[in-house]
Amino acid sequence: MRFAYDSDVEAFREEVRQFIKAELPPEEIRARRGYEGGFSTYKEEYDYTMNFQKKLVEKGWLAMAWPKEFGGSGASHMRQLVYNEEMAYHGAPVGNMGIQWVGPALMLYGTPEQKEKFIPRITGADDWWCTLYSEPGAGSDLASLQTRAVRDGDEWVLNGQKIWTSGGHLADWGWLAARSDPDAPKHRGITMFVVDMKSPGITVRPLINMANRHGFNEVFFQDVRIPNSQVVGEVNRGWYHMAVALDFERSGVGAYAGGRRNIERLVSIAKANPELVARRPSVRYELADRMTEVNVGTFLSYRVAHMQGVGLLPNYEASVSKLFGSEMGQRIALTGMHLLGQAGELRDGSKGEIHDLATGYLQSASSTVAAGTSEIQRGIIATRGLGLPRG
Ligand SMILES: Cc1cc2nc3c(=O)[nH]c(=O)nc-3n(C[C@H](O)[C@H](O)[C@H](O)COP(=O)(O)OP(=O)(O)OC[C@H]3O[C@@H](n4cnc5c(N)ncnc54)[C@H](O)[C@@H]3O)c2cc1C
Secondary structure, three states: OOOOOOOOHHHHHOOOOOOOOOOOOOEEHHHHHHHOOOOOOOHHHHHHHHHHHHHHHHOOOOOOOOOHHHHHOOHHHHHHHHHHHHHOOOHHHHHHHHHHHHHHHHHHHOHHHHHHHHHHHHHOOOOOOEEEEEEOEOOOOHHHHOOOEEEOEEEEEEEEEEEEOOOOOOOEEEEEEOOOOOOHHHHHHHEEEEEOOOOOEEEEEEEEEOOOOEEEEEEEEEEEEEEEEEEOOOOEEEEHHHOOOOOOOOOOOHHHHHHHHHHHHHHHHEEEEEEEEHHOOHHHHHHHHHHHHHHHHHHHHHHHHHHHHHOOOOOHHHHHHHHHHHHHHHHHHHHHHHHHHHHHHHHOOOOOOOOOOOOHHHHHHHHOOOOOOHHHHHHHHHHHHHOOOOO
């Protein structure tokens, strides 16, 4: 069997590579500044991200998966896959919640005025969006959320607290789920809103993670008044709108492309420092296992992209790719620690540091929680994939 892309897709891959080479700062500089390639965290990284995304806008790539009528380029799933693979491999800052799920939800459920107001600013990378779903008592069981939205004439009044809001401190707009009917069954009393993050009554407080990075926030709403025109979709049907507010590209290929790059880095460290391998010879087997996992996982992600390309809806298949990719990322980070030994604990320019793998190791802990925990993915695979009864 021979796996190959069409020649036009391969030509596109080359174009993406050339673009990245021309537009991204060299890898050593990015590593030194701590740019991660994900959602931006602090102001300097935010500026770097926005600058890069503006260049993607000029290329017509930022919203490449979107339909043409909404300013996208309607790219095929294979082109999106190759694009995401190359961007993730090179650690490019392409994450953008506006593009990934807010815009697609507005296309489906937004009023004509909402589409006109928000969509061009999303495709132009003019606004930065955050997602306000999770609460201290509602994560995996999101339908339990308690932030209240009460109708008052032409306005809604919001009260409550959100947590783990990535990039909330930098966002212009928030995509919010709130409880609009506390008496209805919990899935049927939620409404979606768009919220100006500068509205009076919103307080954003930083949450510093264990890698000492500020990515998350707590967001408090105290009598925040927003116009009724900022309700998205039907009142009390928000749960169902949220369920479809998903990425166009759900293959999870980014975890594998980024993982491949990380293993390649570890292999080059091992080659340049034979004493590290002599100290712990089993690390050779670990590296080989990790590379095998990356290759297996890459095909899991291609399977999802292929299904989307032929019009099938990946369901448990996307969970398989997400589960394997996030756990593999943690194993790669651990292999890095095994390779470096004690020096692996040094970080942020510590004296005698060989390579800062510690930050990535600490950051990798969150990958099995973000975007649905491993247990939740296993539950989906068990019930929808294997047809097992719910526990
Ligand atoms: C890096 C990162 C970025 C994030 N960004 C955002 C964001 O921008 N906006 C936002 O709203 N949220 C965000 N989150 C929050 C994320 O969505 C939640 O952390 C996640 O849904 C899990 O919820 P929880 O933390 O409340 O854990 P819980 O749901 O309380 O889970 C605790 C533990 O119980 C397990 N568990 C829960 N339910 C089940 C079940 N049914 N079966 C088996 N085990 C179960 C979980 O797997 C976990 O081990 C982010 C999280 C991370 C790590």
